[in-house]
Amino acid sequence: MVEIISLADDIPKWNILIHADSGAGKTVLAGSDDRVLFLAPEDSGTLSALRMGSAAQKIKVRHWDDIREAVEYLEANPDVLGQFDVLAVDSLTEMQKMCMMAILEANRGERLSKGQDPETPQIQDYGKLHVLFENLVRRINELNINVLYTALTRKVEDADHNEFLVPEISGKDYGVAMKIVALMTSYGHLRVELVEVPANDPENPERTKVVKRRTIYWEDTGTIRAKDRTTRLAPYTVNAKMKDIRLAIEGEMVRGANGKIVDPHAPKAPRKKMAAQASPKPEKPVESVEADNVESVEELLIEA
Numbered sequence: 001m002v003e004i005i006s007l008a009d010d011i012p013k014w015n016i017l018i019h020a021d022s023g024a025g026k027t028v029l030a031g032s033d034d035r036v037l038f039l040a041p042e043d044s045g046t047l048s049a050l051r052m053g054s055a056a057q058k059i060k061v062r063h064w065d066d067i068r069e070a071v072e073y074l075e076a077n078p079d080v081l082g083q084f085d086v087l088a089v090d091s092l093t094e095m096q097k098m099c100m101m102a103i104l105e106a107n108r109g110e111r112l113s114k115g116q117d118p119e120t121p122q123i124q125d126y127g128k129l130h131v132l133f134e135n136l137v138r139r140i141n142e143l144n145i146n147v148l149y150t151a152l153t154r155k156v157e158d159a160d161h162n163e164f165l166v167p168e169i170s171g172k173d174y175g176v177a178m179k180i181v182a183l184m185t186s187y188g189h190l191r192v193e194l195v196e197v198p199a200n201d202p203e204n205p206e207r208t209k210v211v212k213r214r215t216i217y218w219e220d221t222g223t224i225r226a227k228d229r230t231t232r233l234a235p236y237t238v239n240a241k242m243k244d245i246r247l248a249i250e251g252e253m254v255r256g257a258n259g260k261i262v263d264p265h266a267p268k269a270p271r272k273k274m275a276a277q278a279s280p281k282p283e284k285p286v287e288s289v290e291a292d293n294v295e296s297v298e299e300l301l302i303e304a
Helices: 026-030 043-051 064-076 092-113 123-141 175-181 242-250 297-303
Strands: 015-020 036-040 057-060 086-089 146-157 163-167 186-198 208-217 236-238
Touching: 015 026, 015 163, 026 036, 026 086, 026 146, 036 064, 064 092, 064 123, 086 242, 092 123, 092 146, 123 146, 123 175, 163 175, 236 242
Parallel strands: 015 146, 015 186, 036 057, 036 086, 086 146
Antiparallel strands: 146 163, 186 208, 208 236
């Protein structure tokens, strides 16, 4: 039977992908909500989230089969998903590697019998990889829960020799990566940047200090490809926790003009005189800075 309903009565769960360099804070960000369930091939990242105070829970996976079994379990037990606000898949880059390892393991005996290197993928392996990987992402997207995916970042070049950043998902140059992000409600690039802010020094009101901030770009900038179908996050967010992002999408918080996500009903603090700041320049990411007056990105995540 055909059923016609309003769009307002059929709001699906969202699926977001955030890609960033190693150490930028993807996993710590993913764990910064109240009720997070990690599906995590990577241990080092979730350790960072734990050290930063995350109360998230985790499905332990060590093999591609573990990931598939976990998804089957969540499909069969929707009540488990009801205990969480976000499923954090950390990361797609590592998941794809696990998928290829499983393919090579399955073909190992046959390759050895033919005198072939069992550790070297062949053309048909890549074809199978792309199908298995995409199908699993689609199954995860269909779960009745909001999903945050993370991935590493890599630089690619288009036909006109323009360089830009995409998630590190291999296949058909960057074609598979773009196919995966097409399945997302929104996707963005996280990076750490340096900004100049007032030092709050009563004896020297003009004094400033340099701090790190975490910026997620949610729309194309030239060097970054991104999109925001929620319309609540673009063009960028600054120092946002996962809970902030979730509540902004749900309409309970709003993105301010400065990129910070705030409670629209909270009393406004007195405005402070701010030092002049340059507009965000995503062409120049900051990997690390050696300076005594630079606060850590993790501290900003806790205090944001």
